[in-house]
Amino acid sequence: QVQLVESGGGLVQAGGSLRLSCAASGRTISDYAMGWFRQAPGKEREFVAAIRWSGRSPLVSDSVKGRFTISRDNAKNTVYLQMNSLKPEDTAVYYCAASTVVAGTPVRRQVYDYWGQGTQVTVSS
Secondary structure, eight states: OOEEEEEOOEEEETTOOEEEEEEEESSOGGGSEEEEEEEOTTSOOEEEEEEOTTSOSOEEOTTTTTTEEEEEETTTTEEEEEEOSOOGGGOEEEEEEEEOOOSSOOOOGGGOOEEOOOEEEEEEO
16 A cells, blocks of 8 residues: 655646645555646646656646656655646646556556545646
């Protein structure tokens, strides 16, 4: 069992930056593929970014490509989401998740087994 705790959310003006952190405990994140999802009010939880066991070939959604970067530090048992050039439509609760899928980089919400409580990101115009 792995426990995930997100931090780093807050209120930021459009064009600003935030870095989200996801601290894992119970297991090392090297055992998992790690992902970030977000959910805005009244909308489904959507995929944002994911990174494989090795940290190679990180994947981000088209809506955030070029602005967001996912990375992981297995030694610190932490995964990060660097968010630049934030837009009001990025406003959502951001969730960290862990998947035991072995092959590839998982992007489907149903594939992720463990979730954090989420951290609120609000981007003002």
